[in-house]
Each structure stands twice: as C-alpha cells, then as structure tokens.
Amino acid sequence: MQDPLFIFSTTIVVLIVKMLVLLAVGRFFKLKLHQNFLLAFGLSQIGEFAFVLVNYSTKLYLLEPVLNSQLMAITAITMCITPILLLVNEHWIEPRTRPKKPGLGEMDTPKKLQNVIIVGFGHFGSTVGRLLRVNGIGATVLDSDSERVNLLRKNGFKVYYGDASKPAILRSAGAATADLLILCLDNPEQNKFILEYAREHFPQLKIFVRAKNRLDAYDFINSGVDNIYRETLGTAVNMAVDVLKATGMRAYAAR
Structure with missing residues (x-):
C-alpha cells in the first residue's frame, strides 16, 4: 500500500x-x-x-x-x-x-395519594383529567410516555412516569386505597390487563374504561364492565361527568 x-x-x-x-x-x-x-x-x-x-x-x-x-x-x-x-x-x-426519563422513585413515593387514579393521559385521558381538575377533584395520573410526562409537567400537571400494567407501579399509585380507577390508555390490551388485575387485587375500585372501538367495547361488556366509553371527545366529557358524580358531586352540578 x-x-x-x-x-x-x-x-x-x-x-x-x-x-x-x-x-x-x-x-x-x-x-x-x-x-x-x-x-x-x-x-x-x-x-x-x-x-x-x-x-x-x-x-x-x-x-x-x-x-x-x-x-x-x-x-x-x-x-x-x-x-x-x-x-x-x-x-x-x-x-x-439522551434525555433522562422521569425517575420511578417519584412514582414510588407520591407526596399525596388521591382517591382517583387516571392511567393514560393522552387526548382522552387529559380531557377527563382537566375537567376533574377544574372541579377541584385531585387525581394521581400515570403515563408511560416520558416525553408526554415532561410536557404535561411543564404545563402544571402532576403526572407520574410509570407503566401501570406493572403491579408494583399501580399499587404505589395508591390503588389499594383509591376509590376510582380510570383507564384511558391507547392500547386496549393494556387496558384489559390492568382492568383484570385491578378487579382481582383491588375490588373496592370503581373502574371506568376507554374503548377504542365497538369490538373493544363488546369485550369489556362481556367482562362485566359497567362504565365503558367509546373513543370520542363527547364520551371523554361524559366519562368525566360520570367520574364527578362518582366522587359525590350532584348530577346537575356535574353537568
């Protein structure tokens, strides 16, 4: 050479x-x-x-x-x-x-456990969360999208990074003492998994679930779920109204 x-x-x-x-x-x-x-x-x-x-x-x-x-x-x-x-x-x-993901340590020790847990804070879950927030109802919010978590935190939302399909994460969010669990994930299979786990281990929870389409809604109906909401803006608002009523707010005030 x-x-x-x-x-x-x-x-x-x-x-x-x-x-x-x-x-x-x-x-x-x-x-x-x-x-x-x-x-x-x-x-x-x-x-x-x-x-x-x-x-x-x-x-x-x-x-x-x-x-x-x-x-x-x-x-x-x-x-x-x-x-x-x-x-x-x-x-x-x-x-x-690489940007650091929000640490799970914060998720393990929330400063204050809420009676309402929202899993998934995309367009559907955030609609529910905002209406609860406006009416003074606190909620522990879980989301596994680190970029979304960072963005929501910058906008003043108290959101925890964590995969609620992991039992330890769901428990640390206060599922054992909460009253309401709102499942708003994009993935219907994850919603189904969390639903079944929560019903088995936290029977006191009243569960509200988002259905992406008619087939998902039928699956939830066959599973015995009462509070199912097909994915539209209107149903997100309806879910929020029903959650407000479940927290004790009078029906006319929730509407």
Missing part, C-alpha cells in the same frame, strides 16, 4: 468533515442531541457506491491506478471505523446525551 500517511490522514479528514456536516444537518432539523450523534456516527463512512465510481473513473482513465488503490483503501477503512464509532456512541456518548 503506497503512502500510508496520505491514506490515514485522508480517512480521518473525511470522517471528521462528514460528521460535522451531519451534526449541522441534524441541528438544522432540530434532532435531539443523542439522535444527532447517532446520525453523525452512523453515516460517517464513505458509501459502497464509491467502489463503483472509483473503478469506473479508473477505466475511463480519469484516475491513476495508484490513486484508485488509495481511494479504495480509504473507503474500506471508513467502513471498518464506523461500527467502532457506533459502539463508542452507544456505550459512552448516548448515555450522557
């Missing part, structure tokens, strides 16, 4: 320049920092198409055979280095740049 210094230095320059350009592109498109590094490291190599271009250029006598060999070597070396860069990113860079 001729001129190893040229090959080594060119390889380093190519990798650095490509990573800097990719970092700039990622920042322009507002990627998160850990995503930006993954993009830069993952695409830092010279693509396989370079082999075709270099060989074709040599056949057309646009490149000298010596330069052909050097460019081939540079391309191959960048391909070998990229997996190493990805490992470095995975083990050292990404853990330090």
Whole structure:
C-alpha cells in the first residue's frame, strides 16, 4: 500500500468533515442531541457506491491506478471505523446525551395519594383529567410516555412516569386505597390487563374504561364492565361527568 500517511490522514479528514456536516444537518432539523450523534456516527463512512465510481473513473482513465488503490483503501477503512464509532456512541456518548426519563422513585413515593387514579393521559385521558381538575377533584395520573410526562409537567400537571400494567407501579399509585380507577390508555390490551388485575387485587375500585372501538367495547361488556366509553371527545366529557358524580358531586352540578 503506497503512502500510508496520505491514506490515514485522508480517512480521518473525511470522517471528521462528514460528521460535522451531519451534526449541522441534524441541528438544522432540530434532532435531539443523542439522535444527532447517532446520525453523525452512523453515516460517517464513505458509501459502497464509491467502489463503483472509483473503478469506473479508473477505466475511463480519469484516475491513476495508484490513486484508485488509495481511494479504495480509504473507503474500506471508513467502513471498518464506523461500527467502532457506533459502539463508542452507544456505550459512552448516548448515555450522557439522551434525555433522562422521569425517575420511578417519584412514582414510588407520591407526596399525596388521591382517591382517583387516571392511567393514560393522552387526548382522552387529559380531557377527563382537566375537567376533574377544574372541579377541584385531585387525581394521581400515570403515563408511560416520558416525553408526554415532561410536557404535561411543564404545563402544571402532576403526572407520574410509570407503566401501570406493572403491579408494583399501580399499587404505589395508591390503588389499594383509591376509590376510582380510570383507564384511558391507547392500547386496549393494556387496558384489559390492568382492568383484570385491578378487579382481582383491588375490588373496592370503581373502574371506568376507554374503548377504542365497538369490538373493544363488546369485550369489556362481556367482562362485566359497567362504565365503558367509546373513543370520542363527547364520551371523554361524559366519562368525566360520570367520574364527578362518582366522587359525590350532584348530577346537575356535574353537568
């Protein structure tokens, strides 16, 4: 191999320049920092198409055979280095740049247990939660989407990060002493699992459940659930009204 210094230095320059350009592109498109590094490291190599271009250029006598060999070597070396860069990113860079999820420690020790537990705080659950909040009804809110939890906390909602399908999380939210459990998850299977677990271990809970469609509603009916709400804005409001009445509010006031 001729001129190893040229090959080594060119390889380093190519990798650095490509990573800097990719970092700039990622920042322009507002990627998160850990995503930006993954993009830069993952695409830092010279693509396989370079082999075709270099060989074709040599056949057309646009490149000298010596330069052909050097460019081939540079391309191959960048391909070998990229997996190493990805490992470095995975083990050292990404853990330090990825946003930290809200800790489960807060979920384990809520400052105040509420009589109402809301599981899932997307568009459906948040509609119910806001109406309860406006009427002075406190609720312990669980959601497993860390980005949503962070956003809701910034907007003043007391939301805990946790997967309510895990018995320990549901228990730590106060299921043993609560009166009402409101299941508003997007995944109907998770709603069904939590429903069955709660009915077995926390029989005092009055359960309200969101049904994504008619088939889910029939499944819940066959399971003996009384409070089922098909997914629309109107039914989210109706669920909130029924929850308010279940907390003791008079029907006319809840309406």
